[in-house]
Amino acid sequence: MVSMKDIALKCKVSVATVSKALNDHSDISQEKKLIIKETAKEMGYFPNSAARALKTNRTYNIGVLFVDDANSGLTHEYFARVLEGFKVEAEKNGYDITFINHRIGVRTMSYYEHCMYRGVDGVVIACVNFNHEEVLELINSDLPVVTIDHIFNNRIAVISDNVKGMHDLVEYVYQAGHRKIAYIHGADSSVTTDRLASFYRTLEELNVEVPDEYIREGAYHDSQKAEELTRELLQLKERPTCIFYPDDFACIGGINVIKGLGYRIPEDISVVGYDGLTISDVLEPKLTTLKQDTSRLGREAAIHLVNLIEKPRTALIERVVIAGKIQLGKSVKEI
Structure with a gap:
């Protein structure tokens, strides 16, 4: 794996200069930044996610808690569409998603413990028993949380009208x-x-x-x-x-x-x-x-969660209501 030290040797600069260039520091000239970035790209350099997390205090990973009573998983078209909208918007903002569950290997843990283990920056919760003690543990934690189709007074909720x-x-x-x-x-x-x-x-x-x-x-x-x-x-x-x-x-x-x-x-x-x-x-x-409007439900949940993660001081705890519309068919007779 290519390191910043390898890039520094090739560009004949210090590791500190490479780091500043890759992070767009203002005390490095644009010309030098361009050379270092092009060299990093040619050499196939990717920043280490663990190292980036230590530096930025952010993993760029969002947890998704999705457990439906029918055990249909992502074959549940409604929630599959909602989560696809969420995924697209989250990835557009540079975030990966991880599904939260009860197990890591052979070890059983709570939803909150799984979130801590994965180091997620925030969690979206959809289609669960919202009164379950483990869900309430997440709701009452310090993690940024957005719920879909359920309202808590202390959390942002995105709901269909x-x-x-x-x-x-x-x-x-x-x-x-x-x-x-x-x-x-x-x-x-x-x-x-x-x-x-x-x-x-x-x-x-x-x-x-x-x-x-x-x-x-x-x-x-x-x-x-x-x-x-x-x-x-x-x-x-x-x-x-x-x-x-x-x-x-x-x-x-x-x-x-x-x-x-x-x-x-x-x-x-x-x-x-x-x-x-x-x-x-x-x-x-x-x-x-x-x-x-399943796609918009997912997108709005991602937009508000990312904003809550990145701008916690200005993010409002609000209820976001998304309207739907009648899709006319031929299954209703006019009497």
Whole structure:
């Protein structure tokens, strides 16, 4: 491996001069800087990350904590898109990313201990049980942290506008003439709380009553649970004319049951998804859903985390809300 000493010998200058040139110090002439930098490039020199960390007190490494209940990992399209947006923006700012977990070799450790072991400059947290003691340990630590789709008073949060998103979907379905509207929502979380409250509030504003049996607790990214709950809704004496699902992937389970029982979509029953995944475009009929701006969610999380790392004195603890928009399909009938 090429060292600064090797570059110094070739350029016939001191190691200190090479260091100053590579770090753009002002007391080195531009001409000498150019010669030293070109020589370093030709010789294949790369600064040692450990040495750079000692000098700058920064590793340029960001931790990503991502653990979803469905154990779908990066096959979970919504979060895969969010994390891709985060990765692109982080790398543009010169940062690598490391996934945080419980193990280093055979040793088990907490999320915070893993962050300390890897020496990350900050952490983004997405799709976890935010009430877990190990997550709270990170939240209450001195590490710069940004959360996605969850709010803590002492941390920057980047969230999708679930309140407006659900309002717009309910308003659209109402304008299509539906009054018997059911909702299979996801498991308990701040996202679910916002969507469910917006669902009830919007229908209340529209003077539409929601029977308790129309509301069912399912799970995100779980088509089997959606199948089970859809079957229950279709067995009701007064079955709904439209069913909302927690996400597009779960909606597939509902569609399978509806078609399997001989009903047509949307002629006999309408369905609505959430997220705007690729699958929503290729389903038959094309799914009406709320398309979230996943790329921007990831980018904003990276922008705010990098700013928090590099400018901690001026970084504001704020809630960054990203709007989505209705993606019209053909799964909602006009009554």
